Amino acid sequence: MAKVYYIRQSTQEEKPLKIDWTVSLPGTVTVSSLAYTHTPPSGAAATFSHDVSAAPITWTYSPAGLVVGSHTLDIVATTSNALISPSVRFVIIVPY
16 A cells, blocks of 8 residues: 655646655665656646655656646655565645
8 A cells, every 4th residue: 555645736836755765774775766657637647857866765846837636646666675665656736
């Protein structure tokens, strides 16, 4: 079961989304890569940028301009010892 976070964002905002998996990782294990799926209410999926070199991992929607409606962003991490994290879901509500 995914951990779910709800956020609000306008079509004109660029909002950072932060996830910190490091508190759950043993010793020298790190996050080596991330995969995500953006499901928009209509139109094409957006591109999100991210950086796995620092904790917490920061996701920023780029550029601003999400369409009005409810978006989901599902994220999983792959660790340096080849394990897959539980998924994290952001529900991004864009009212205007």
